[in-house]
Amino acid sequence: MVHFTAEEKAAVVSLWAKVNVELVGGEVLGRLLVVYPWTQRFFDNFGNLSSESAIMGNPKVKAHGKKVLTSFGNAVKHMDDLKDTFAELSELHCDKMHVDPENFKLLGNMILIVLATHFSKEFTPQVQAAWQKLTTAVANALAHRYH
Amino acid sequence: MMVNMSLATCLGNSSRALKVSDFPPAMVLSHRLLVVYPWTQRFFDNFGNLSSTSAIMGNPKVKAHGKKVLTSFGDAIKNMDNLKGAFAKLSELHCDKLHVDPENFRLLGNVLVIILASHFGKEFTPDMQAMWQKLVAGVATALAHKYH
Numbered sequence: 001m002v003h004f005t006a007e008e009k010a011a012v013v014s015l016w017a018k019v020n021v022e023l024v025g026g027e028v029l030g031r032l033l034v035v036y037p038w039t040q041r042f043f044d045n046f047g048n049l050s051s052e053s054a055i056m057g058n059p060k061v062k063a064h065g066k067k068v069l070t071s072f073g074n075a076v077k078h079m080d081d082l083k084d085t086f087a088e089l090s091e092l093h094c095d096k097m098h099v100d101p102e103n104f105k106l107l108g109n110m111i112l113i114v115l116a117t118h119f120s121k122e123f124t125p126q127v128q129a130a131w132q133k134l135t136t137a138v139a140n141a142l143a144h145r146y147h
Numbered sequence: 148m149m150v151n152m153s154l155a156t157c158l159g160n161s162s163r164a165l166k167v168s169d170f171p172p173a174m175v176l177s178h179r180l181l182v183v184y185p186w187t188q189r190f191f192d193n194f195g196n197l198s199s200t201s202a203i204m205g206n207p208k209v210k211a212h213g214k215k216v217l218t219s220f221g222d223a224i225k226n227m228d229n230l231k232g233a234f235a236k237l238s239e240l241h242c243d244k245l246h247v248d249p250e251n252f253r254l255l256g257n258v259l260v261i262i263l264a265s266h267f268g269k270e271f272t273p274d275m276q277a278m279w280q281k282l283v284a285g286v287a288t289a290l291a292h293k294y295h
Contacts, residue, residue: 034276035277116265125179
């Protein structure tokens with residue numbers, strides 16, 4: 001189990017309180033599809049993903065990004081119990097969606113980058129470290145039920 | 148790595164905007180790496196006090212080394228069609244003398260992208276991010292190329 005110090009939890013929670021989940025979620029997923037184009041294979045039915053502007057403006061991308069980041073909000077509330085919190089989602093991503101768990105790390109990187117663009121100076125090394133730890137732990141939790 | 152002109156131009160522009168050799172990001176690169184991935188401190192035993200975040204952030208050897216590393220990235224931008232050639236000597240150095248696990252080159256690349264993101268904010272568009280990630284991945288591969 002990953003152990004988060006009180007300072008790490010505080011850093012995560014205080015930044016999360018300022019996050020516009022709808023806006024940031026859409027941007028996170030959009031950037032994943034732009035920067036790592038092979039991830040588009042998981043979103044065949046999302047319509048036009050043919051360019052950066054198409055992707056970033058795509059309503060299905062925005063909606064799904066919001067869904068994914070809302071789920072991340074769950075991680076923030078259950079930092080001491082990530083494996084159980086994400087058990088069902090892990091099974092879903094393995095058995096139904098057939099997603100290579102490496103992609104969870106890529107999405108985690110996108111979250112950090114979008115937070116950095118939004119929060120700038122506030123995204124200090126310590127805040128980055130706490131968030132890095134969280135995204136890595138969520139990626140591991142999502143991979144945990146894979147077989 | 149074959150890269151087209153517009154990528155090279157865009158990267159050149161953004162690195163000039165950064166004023167690569169002087170700008171604070173040059174100095175924070177090493178700081179962030181050592182804070183966010185603390186095991187990387189093992190490569191900097193002779194850097195003195197790395198015992199806390201504030202010690203790391205104020206350490207002059209860390210700043211100087213960050214500047215050196217970022218200047219080397221500047222060289223990457225000038226040699227984007229021949230990264231393996233450009234980094235051959237550094238690759239041998241990191242393998243034979245410094246004994247650095249090449250995974251760390253990817254971590255450093257991640258930190259650089261995050262610093263750019265936090266500095267440029269909205270200007271660090273998805274397309275610009277994609278270009279920089281491609282470059283840092285290319286540099287990490289080039290630095291690992293002479294490992295044996």
